[in-house]
Amino acid sequence: MNMKYPMTKAGAQALEDELRHLKTVMRPQITEAIAEARELGDLKENAEYHAAREQQGMVEARISDIEGRLAAAQVIDVTTIPYSGKVIFGTTVTIANVDSDEEVKYQIVGEDEAEIKEGKISVTSPIARALIGKEEGEIVAVRTPGGVVEYEIIEVQHL
Known part of the structure; x- marks a missing residue:
């Protein structure tokens, strides 16, 4: 079964850059180190x-x-997808905690790209799963270890 995994354009570019560095810089350095040794x-x-x-x-x-x-990647460039106000893979979503009004902004990315410190959450995370398919203005209930938290979707961006 040939399963494709979603990845943002930026995530694919980062992997391609790392691959180029490994092949053009690291490989020759190691080959030289082995020859010298x-x-x-x-x-x-x-x-x-x-x-x-x-x-x-x-x-x-x-x-x-x-x-x-x-x-195995299915590269998705969200900037080429017409804006609909719906949360989809690759979008950047601003949400507000209904109780505290605290706002956070997340980009929904592939599992390999997730980096919470950079505001990138995995499409498989509970919060992303709750947000996918919903629209600006909707209230979404997210089950967290501390209980259910409600968020309002403030803004959906195709960045």
């Missing part, structure tokens, strides 16, 4: 050689991981 002689007790080989393994694993993620 080989020149030092006995490989059994050569710490530099073993460290370089270990780093090579980690870099190659990360390259494979990124290539797999990009191959």
